[in-house]
Amino acid sequence: MGEELSLIWTLPFAGMLLSIGFGPLFAPHFWHHHFGKISFGWAALLAVPFVMVYGYEAVVDIVHIYALDYVPFVILVGSLFVVSGGILISGTLVGRPITNTLIILVGTALASWIGTTGASMLLIRPLLRANESRRYKIHTIVFFIFLVSNIGGALTPLGDPPLFLGFLHKVPFFWTLTNLFSPLLVASATLLVMYFAIDTFWYRKEPAEAKMAPRDPKPLRIAGKQNFILLGAILGGVLLSGYWKPTHIDLDYGALEVHDGELVILDPVEHHDEEHHGGEAEEHHGEGNTADHEFQAKDESGKPHGETKAEPTKNQDAEGEAETELSGMQVASVIPAQPLDSATAELELHGVEVPIQNIARDLILVTAAILSLLLTSKELRQANGFTWFPINEVAILFAGIFMTIVPALEILAAGKNGALAPLIANVQTPANYFWVTGVLSSFLDNAPTYLTFFNTALGRFYPGMSEGSAVPLLISEHNDFLLGIAMGAVFMGANTYIGNAPNFMVKSIAEEAGIKMPDFFSYIGKYSLPLLVPIFVLMTFLFLM
């Protein structure tokens, strides 16, 4: 399909991203009240003609992206937000340069594990309280946005949404840690030293009353500590989905098992009976069929290995009767020549296979969020300013993004045979990928931008190949390209207020606390261009050349 699609199909995607970027900037009240309708409008503008023209193929594409990207994405962002929103830091901090630097350092370190949004929400209010009496504090908020709301999220897929999308698209969990650690270290160390010097300069100019110790200092306290355990559960759930490849799934109606490197689908009724009634299983063989229950085996490339109900296997005779017995259970079907470590079990949903480990991960994440809600007091959440609104925003807007991105991804997957061939041809080196992904991430949301260039790279090197096969090859053969994309998406989100979702949130909270934050262009002109861009140039030479 990607080879047939023209660029006109990508217009709703462009419209969607531009609306998200510039709506809050130029018409904040209108956008606030109508973003749902606008998102729905762009989504419908794509979906209706797309399904009319491409029929079931389009439906499968849409279900695919919703089941494999959108739902896990919203669940991760939502659960991290709920759990980190249950942690409250209280007590007196005094906004001296060393204290501020430490707060930003802690936030930078935390962002990779609780998400840039969670870390920003957790620490922005303590930082504002610490600097209440300071006169010169705009730079502090700006560096907080640079480091806590953006760059700090580089180490794990939990840190920043684009990295989680990469993880969902088969980039290993620890790829970020091993590949982005050095860039993160260079960027954050440089910025922290810079911040300390700038804040020391301004601190010396503060009037005497701003430097006075508070009269009634309160000890520093962290409430809602149980949420740290739940954050661990979220991390565990995500890790589980990356490293657990279930090859034996027991359900009420059947079981999958691996024997001698082959995935064996056991007759569901027999299996059930075998467990409960021992030898009576023989009577029911051949009646149940696992394929009817939407289970099948698939390799990592996403291609099904065998339809269990139709194809005879080496364990079936010519009449199709399954007669083989393994471990005392009746075999309904055997999938041959499947290596043990690559066989996975999946749930099928309208032609889209959802791996069991992903379902397990999502269930763990949802459970962690529910437990956090049950175990954390409402007062604590109120003190954090917690509401459901940000999760609604993510759910609504990303429903539009993921709908409209479908044709763009199809075109990119077609590589040089697709309508975006000029993009693929012109973005050539890892440094190109870094800057193009980065500059676009500065003005559009970085998650879909990452996904776009991730697919651009896959389309360039492995056109037509499934993700399961192409991503490991991309990492082993062209790792710098993925590095450039990830660095661009995560680091350059700091370039503008609209580069990453927490940026605007931090700006908004700071403004309500009486800080006159720079406007959109002043932020770029006074801070991003002189402070961040030279660091990005340095990083290009250090890591991508």
Next chain:
Amino acid sequence: MADTYHEVVVEGPTAMVKGFIAGYLVGRGLASGEIMFAGEQDIVGESLGERFSEWVGLHHYTHLIVPDRLFPELKRDFGKIEETLRLSIAKERLIKSASFAFRYRCYNRGHAEQLEELVQNIPEGIILTGYEVKERVDPTAEKVELYSPTHPYESTAHGTLHGDVRGIVAFHEKCEQHDLMDIERIAVHYVDGDD
């Protein structure tokens, strides 16, 4: 009663003017701020022509704000040092009043009240004109928003403060202390009507 002031444009190196004025005030036992330097007080001074002239190195101009009671003697004394220090009065005009425009935008009712109090409680001799406040309350706005940030409360205001030079300079300084206040430079208005 408020002083009347003269704007005195002195031609010559600024450092030399500053040195002369500092010595002049000490010598006469006057406070250091009696004669003000327009640039230091954020008073609009140089014209475009003067700036260009300075930029290309043709002339240097320093704008002084001098109380009427000191002006005759200062003018005389500048005449005395013209030859030795090469400082001369290029222009002088009698000032009628001064003014500056301000605006603010804030997202917290407490801050809005503070700012309103600041511009309403002005000292005697200063007048507030064109003061307009707009408040916007959005009950749907939340405390934390990621993609559609808007504030539950927003107050914007603008206006202009007029008065005698000394009072306006002092109040301009006071407004400058408030982070949320956007203030323009002080404009002086001349008796001869040509601003």
